[in-house]
Amino acid sequence: MNPDTPDDSPVPHAPEGAASGPDPSPRRRRTSILILDDEPIVCKRLKPFFQKAGYEAEAYSQPAEALARVEQRRFDVVITDLKMQGLDGLAFLGKVKALSPDTDVIVITGFATLETARESFRKGVFDFVAKPFKLTKILEGVRRIEKERGLVP
Amino acid sequence: MGPGSARFLFRTFKRILAANTAALEGMARMDRALGGEYVFDAAYLESAVREVCRLTHLSAYHLNGMADETWVGLYDAYLTVKDALEDILAGGMGLYASRRVLPFAEIGWEMEPLVGLAAAGLAVLGRRMGLPAPDGLAVTATGMAELAGEDREAVLGEVEAGIAALYARLGGPRPLELTLSAAGADGAGKVLATAVADSAEAAAQAVAELARDRDAEAAVAVCLRPLLAGTLAGTLQTLAHDPNLPPAMLAVARPMADAAPADRAALVDRCWFSRAAPHAPLRTRPAVKPLDSALPGGRPLFPSRGRSLRGSGYLTPRQGATLAELGLAAERALGGPCLLSWVLDGDGGFWLTGLGPAETAYPEWADEPEADDDFPGPDDLLLSGGQIACGGVGAGPVVRLDDDTAPAAVPLGSVGVARTASPALSRLVPRLGALLAEVGTPASHLATVTREHRTPAIFGLKGAMDLADGTMVTVDAEQTAVYRGVAESLLRQAAMQDARLGSEPEYLVLRRLLRHIRPLNLVDPEAATFAPAHCRTCHDILHFAHEKAVESLLAIDVSGRGGLGTPRRLREESPFALGVVDVGGGLAGDGDTVALGEVTSLPLKAFLEGLLRPETRRQEPARLGLGDIMAGLGRTSRALEAAPRAAGANLALAAADYANITLRLGYHFSVVDAVVSDRPEHNAIYFRFAGGFADGDRRARRADLLLAVLERLGFRASRQSDLVVGKRKLLEADEALNVLRLLGALAAYTRQLDVELASEDDVARFVRRFLELCGLPPQDAAAPEAP
Incomplete structure (x- = not known):
């Protein structure tokens, strides 16, 4: 599911350490991704997949740990489950956006309803992916974020 | 419209088809999740199982609706499968949990x-x-x-x-x-x-x-x-990674006798065999064997130097290949790489003595492809296209398959190539390294079977049958590509992905669930075991319901026309009168009659186009002999007694993608039943013929003629007396419509033909003439020449 043009269209930003125009350094800064899903299998699949695809990826199955991490540092992209033990994905999303408004969030959920999708988009979610999903599907979402945020040349 | 009416049967049949398709697609998704294509969680497993169960139950329910509750045993089979699935989801020990x-x-x-x-x-x-x-x-x-x-x-x-x-x-x-x-x-x-x-x-x-x-x-x-005695014992690791070797299996062999236990540890041979057929030895590390020992079978060792001999390895390359084949079969059954124990008995036969999990911790395995991996390029590409029936990579020699191919004729590990992905090929799948079919889709029964056996497969691949027998090819199902030769880099990459995912708990549960869902045990509708009591999986129940639903349709009794409504008469210059009943999108317009242009049913339209072709209609009057008339008289009275309203009732039931055409021409009784849609796995044409106004020999010759033509048209056909039955399944819409045109032409051509079939030579002559009229190439050379 893709968002219709959101009202609060993302503001392009220059990521830390990235110069505008062609990247002068031989190695471009890698897009950072935090993955939160209380099902370890999802983390085990996503983390190596994104690492292999050239991203800086961290994965957490405990919402509290993920929350502590986003308080420590900013991520370009957060991928989070919606329904988790201990913390609602929408609440996590709210905290991420409060801490770092320019972090884009992709929600993954096994309980996709139109209502949850609408609520997610209202809270500024970039993309909403229903489980089970193909790895390529979520990669497409991340690449779209990179493109819109100017994270890739 | 009520139970038993043709309209009800047809609508229910359509519901069974829809449930079958949805269930097979759900199963395909579960299979692909197991293959690593999808990211899923435990909630997905529950919802996927619930959905497949619901659709399986629906199929059984609708079949019983069609068949007047004849197959209630299917509900028992369903409940058994469902209980087993729920138990797995609950983390239970299964139905036999209390047994010690x-x-x-x-x-x-x-x-x-x-x-x-x-x-x-x-x-x-x-x-x-x-x-x-x-x-x-x-x-x-x-x-x-x-x-x-x-x-x-x-x-x-x-x-x-x-x-x-x-x-x-x-x-x-x-x-x-x-x-x-x-x-x-x-x-x-x-x-x-x-x-x-x-x-x-x-x-x-x-x-x-x-x-x-x-x-x-x-x-x-x-x-x-x-405890098995033998000459050698050992293990086989079905996936042994070595960066310097193509994907390999590691066989470890040691003698069972002739050495004190302490020495046996030193007498261990290691041999790496290729995972790809014909499983050539890739590397051997034979033990240093003492001078006075012998190889299995008593073969003496040949001296090399000193008091020790290297001699040969204990396992011959041929034995290694046999072991490798057993290993791959076990791996397919288990759903992942494994560690087998084996014993080689005194007669040279292997026994499998144990099965354990593969050593899945391969931390040294690189996630990325090796830098120097040489992937096949465009020059190596032989074919591409079609759809993934089962992902993965397989390599082996090409072998052509059809429904009659005997398993023994298929070398283990070969790449099977078939025109259609027919369910009858199921029994060959365990022997194959990969499978290609020109017609078929991932939602077909056979696709499910390939996934069950983890046999890489591409269906709908044009040109597959052009591959020459025996050519070594590599099938990369993920890319829907076939490459020349054995592409080891692709094989290695695929093998590594399998090993990584295999041991995660969600994957173990999914694999256990699929064992109750996807195996197809009921493959032969003619077998005595094709019965509800033998349905052990969702797939069995779905397949059974499909086959029996088709049978119910074929047996539609249109003579009473209960609840059908008034047929519209075909308003064309037809060889005989035909009434058409619309059962859903089959006809346009209204009125008492219908023109060819108003027929919107694809299969009926095609049949009529053939029927109405003037060049295949034979106008000359039939030459009747006295015997024919006498034989016809007896049959006339019998037919009149049996079904007074039946004689002469030519009726077609037509829906947009379905037609059932019953022709009672004289005393011939033909049924053509066809489904033609954009799903090749649903498409099927059935033809049945019985009767004839002629003596026994001539009726038999007419049956021979029909048999010859049906076989020429690609049907699986058989004849018993003057009853001819033919089936063609799994064909694309264009081809199905073409076949129906030819069947229409055949109906017109053979009308009362049997009285002219005075000799065997006439059969060949009329077959040839019909094929010529239809523009079909001559028959195989085996067909007799007409005088």
Whole structure:
């Protein structure tokens, strides 16, 4: 599911350490991704997949740990489950956006309803992916974020 | 419209088709999730199982609606499957959870948590798959747990009784080998200990000792089987990674006698065989063997230097290849790489003696492809296109398959190539390294079977049948591509992905679930076992419902026309009158008559186009002999008595993608039943013919003629007396419509033809003339020439 043009269209930003125009350094800064899903299998699949695809990826199955991490540092992209033990994905999303408004969030959920999708988009979610999903599907979402945020040349 | 009416039957049939398609697609998604294509969680497993169960039940329900509750046994089969699936989802031990001892005959894959991988594996490989594995029994996780409690003596009694029954099956007592392995829903089947016992009492005692030593928290089970004697014993690791080798299997062999136990450890050969057929040895590390030893079969070693001999390896390349084939078969059954134990007996035959999980920790395996991996390029590409029926990569020599191909004619590990993905090929799949079909889709029965066996497969691949027999090819199903030769880089990459995912708990549960969902055991509708009582999986129930629904349609009795409404008469210059009833999108316009242009039913329109072709209609009057008239008279009175309204009732039921055409021309009775849609797996044409106004010989010749034409049109056809039955399934819409045009032309051409078939030569002549009129190439050279 893709968002219709959101009202609060993302503001392009220059990521830390990235110069505008062609990247002068031989190695471009890698897009950072935090993955939160209380099902370890999802983390085990996503983390190596994104690492292999050239991203800086961290994965957490405990919402509290993920929350502590986003308080420590900013991520370009957060991928989070919606329904988790201990913390609602929408609440996590709210905290991420409060801490770092320019972090884009992709929600993954096994309980996709139109209502949850609408609520997610209202809270500024970039993309909403229903489980089970193909790895390529979520990669497409991340690449779209990179493109819109100017994270890739 | 009520139960039994043609309209009701057809609509219900459509519902069965829809449920079947949705269920097979759901199964395909689960399969692909197992193959790593989807990211899923535990909630997905529950919802996917619930949906497949719902659709399976729906199919059974609709079939019973069509068949007047003839197949209520299907509900029992469904409930058994559903209970097993729910038990797996709940992390339970299965339906036999209370049993303490189980003979191999009662053990299936679903009982792996209860009996452990060793027993489940040997039982399935030996009894279900026909591989060489001994009979035996298992002391279940329940039995092992209860040995620690107050029922200890009762459990030991059951163990001894189980062993006595095994001895009876084996023909007498013999030493037994015991394997203690990890069981339970999370147990991956690791072998924890082994023991040997030479009597039932000693074996029971050994079981008790194994139970005493176990960790009270962990579920364990014991597998008991006869201790096998032989010349060599060893293991086979079905996936052994080595960066310097193509994807390989590692066989370890040691002699069973002729050496003191202490020395045997040093007498171990290691040999790496290719995973790809014909499983060539890639590297050998033979042990240094003493001078006075001999190879299996008594072959002496040849001296090299000093007092030690390297000689040959214990296993010959041929034996290694046989072992590799057994390993791949076991791997396919298990759903992932494994560690097999084996014994080579005195006659040179292998016995599988154990099955354990593969050593899946391969930290040294690179995630990325090796830098120097040489992937095949565009020049190596032979074919591309079609759809993935089962992902993965396989390589081997091309072998052409059809419904009649005998399994023995298919070399293990070869790449099967077929025109259509027919369910009849199911029995060949376990032997194949990969499968290609020109017609078929991922939602077909055969696609499910390929996924069950993890046989890489591409369906809908044009040009597959052009591959020459024996050509070595590599099939990369993920890319829907076929490459020339053996592309080792692709094989290696695919093998590594399998090994990485195999041991995650969600994957173990999914694999267990799929064992109750996807295997297709009922493949032959003609077999006595094609019955609800033999349906063991969702796929069995779905396939059974589909086949029987088709049978119900074929048996539609249109003579009474109950609830059909008034047919519209065909308003064309037809060889005979035809009434058409619209059962859903089959006709446009209204009125008492219908023109060809108003027929919107694709299959009926095609049939009529053939029927109305003037050039195939034979105008000359039939030459009747006295015998024909006398024979016809008897048949006339019988026919009139049997079904007074039937004679002359030519009726077609038409829907947008379906037609059932019943022709009663004179005393011929033909039925054409066809489904033509954009889904090749749904498309089918059935043809049935009986009767004729002529003496027995001539009717038989007419049947021969029809048989010859049907076979020429690609039907699987058979004849009994003057009854001819032909089926063609799995064909694309264009081809199906073309076949229907030819059947229409055939109906016009053969009208009352039998009276002209005075000799066998006439059969060949009329067949040839008909094919010529239809613009079909001449028959095979085997056909007799007409005078």
